Amino acid sequence: MVIQEMTEDECGTALGQTDFGRLACARGHQPYIVPIYFSYDGKQLYGVTTLGQKIEWMRSNPLVCLEIDERTSHYQWMSVIVFGRYEELPETPEYEGARTHALEVLQKREMWWQTACVATEHREQRPPIFYRIHILQMTGHRAMPDVIEAATVDAQATRVYR
Amino acid sequence: MVIQEMTEDECGTALGQTDFGRLACARGHQPYIVPIYFSYDGKQLYGVTTLGQKIEWMRSNPLVCLEIDERTSHYQWMSVIVFGRYEELPETPEYEGARTHALEVLQKREMWWQTACVATEHREQRPPIFYRIHILQMTGHRAMPDVIEAATVDAQATRVYR
DSSP: EEEEEOHHHHHHHHHHTTTEEEEEETTTEEEEEEEOOEOOSSSSEEEEEEHHHHHHHHHOOEEEEEEEEEEEESEHHHHHHHEEEEEOSSSGGHHHHHHHHHHHHHHTTTTHHHHHHHHHSSSSSSOEEEEEEEEEEEEEEEEEEEHHHHHHHHHHHHHHOO | OOOEEEEEHHHHHHHHHHSEEEEEETTTTTEEEEEEEOEEEEEEEEEEOOOOOOHHHHHHHEEEEEEEEEEEEOOEEEEEEEEEEEEOOOEEEGGGHHHHHHHHHHOOOOTHHHHHHHHHHHOOOOEEEEEEEEEEEEEEEEEEEEEHHHHHHHHHHHHHOO
């Protein structure tokens, strides 16, 4: 397996090609991970949710980590890790422009509203909370099979189709 | 979409059926996520890796969070979140039994050694570090399509096969 570091441009491209990842926040010394849907406008990450543990923790400590990955096989995968800062976009005149932009970015994703609505359906009625994550640092790694591993994969494929 | 809480038994079964998840640790207020392979013996989680940011952070703060998930569609998924405590299993007489057990548990997973070896190949030579994660709390959720969503999925499937 050959592992390569991804450039910041490649990490950005990968973020733009997916809408699903895992977000970690922390309170005290305890980290907490939740799977989330998000949208990326090339600069920041946008999400919508309802009040819950994740939001409460990010309000008390805005430092977060988002991770996305894609695994084709043991030998072929990529993973991008973003260190970021959570910012809520409240319904105030000051944030009107940011909320409008968030909505535009989020609407490009199919069923973007669903996460917030499901939470609302199954708990009590809660208003949607829009937020963005400012990217502070972004790193990524990509793995490809080496010559021996590629040959093994080919041999396995041949066996299957014989 | 109907979301159900999973019982602790169901969470344990889900952990036993996979070997891949995302692990979050935290230093100061900054959380950090890494994808990991792990093994579960019904009580604790076991892993092997080499020295790096993840190990350094978990040594300074052993509180971690492991997340696994499985998505069949927007409407059908499950996610389990484990709050845990990292414990390293050093090569000392005191830990001999724990290391032997860790190795037994890890060996049940195909290519269990690979994560450690790849890290070794591509950085300088570093000895493998065995660790276990004590489970402090475990929660899980499972989503299924509701009647309307199930009908939509069926209609889409019919369109595809027409």
